[in-house]
C-alpha cells in the first residue's frame with residue numbers, strides 16, 4: 201500500500217463534532233468516539249497540498265466553479281460508475297442535507313407525502329417533517345441477513361398526495377448497495393405513479409467488491425429524467441468539514457428548479473476551499489480510494505471475526521458499502537436502553553443509537569469503522585467485556 205491508514209491522528213481539540221462533543225451527547229468526555237460519519241484517517245495529501253497551494257495566494261475573494269471542477273466530476277463519474285453526465289446537468293450546493301431540504305421545499309407542497317425506507321439516515325426525517333410535509337415510512341425487511349425493499353408495501357402506501365421518494369443509495373445505516381433489479385423495480389413504480397426521486401448517493405464511492413454502485417439515474421434516460429442525484433466527495437475523502445457537494449439532473453426543468461432553489465439563497469457558489477478540495481479529490485483520488493476500500497474491507501473482516509468469536513449476543517449485518525456497520529443487539533439479553541447505557545458506561549464507546557434511524561432501529565447500533573484497525577480493536581475489545589454469553 202502506498203498510503204498509511206494505520207496512523208493515529210489526535211483529533212481532540214480541533215472542534216471535531218465526533219471527538220469534542222462526546223461530553224454533550226454521551227455525558228462522557230473520555231469515551232472512544234465511533235459515531236459521527238467522518239473518518240479518523242488523514243485527509244489525503246493531494247487534497248491538503250491543493251489547499252496549501254491555493255492559500256499561497258493572498259486573496260480569498262468570491263469565486264465560481266471553474267471548468268476544471270466540472271470536468272473532474274464528469275471524469276470521476278465516468279471512470280468509477282461508467283456514468284456519462286453532461287456539464288449542464290451539474291449544480292452545486294453546500295452539502296447534501298441542505299440540498300435535500302431545498303428539494304423537499306421546491307418539489308413538494310405542504311401536506312404532500314414523501315416516502316422514505318427505514319431504518320435510514322435521520323436527517324431524511326427532518327427534511328420532510330420540518331417543512332410540514334407528511335412522512336410515509338416503507339420499512340426495509342431483514343431477511344437472511346440482508347435488508348430488502350418491500351415493494352408491495354411501498355405501492356400500497358401511495359396515493360394522490362404522494363409526490364416524492366428520498367432514496368438512500370448505498371443505504372445508511374444498513375450498508376446495502378441496491379442491485380440493478382431492485383432499483384429498476386422501484387423506479388418503475390415511481391415513474392408509473394409520478395413520484396419524483398431524490399437519490400442521495402453520498403456513499404457511492406465506498407463500495408466493497410464484488411458489489412458495484414449503480415447511479416439511479418444511469419439506469420435509463422426515462423429514469424434519469426425523473427431523478428435528482430446528490431453526491432459529494434466529503435465522505436469518501438474525509439473533507440466533510442468543507443461543506444461542498446453537487447447535484448445532477450438531466451431534466452432541464454428539474455435542473456432549473458433545483459438550481460433556482462439553491463441560487464435564490466445564494467448558496468451555489470460554495471467556498472473556495474471546498475471547490476479546490478473536490479477537484480483535487482476527483483482528479484488524483486483513484487488510487488487512494490482503492491487503497492482505502494481495501495483497508496476498510498480489512499476492518500470489516502476484522503470486526504466480523506471479532507464479533508462472531510467474542511460477542512455471541514451481537515450480530516453484524518454484512519455491509520456492501522460504507523464505513524458504517526449496523527449491529528444487531530436484539531439477542532444480547534439486554535434491552536435497547538440497557539445496551540445504550542452499557543456501551544457508554546462500561547464499554548466506553550460512543551456509537552449511534554439505532555433508534556435514531558427510525559422505530560425499526562430499536563435494538564441496533566451503528567458503529568463507524570473509518571479508523572485505524574488498532575482503534576477499532578480497542579472499541580470492540582471494550583464492547584466484548586459486556587456482550588458475551
Ligand SMILES: Cc1ncc(COP(=O)(O)O)c(C=O)c1O
Nearest residue numbers: 237295296297298321372402445
Ligand atoms: C446518506 C447521507 N446523506 C447525507 C449525509 C451528510 O451530507 P452533508 O454533510 O453533505 O450534508 C450523510 C452523512 O452521514 C449521509 O450518511
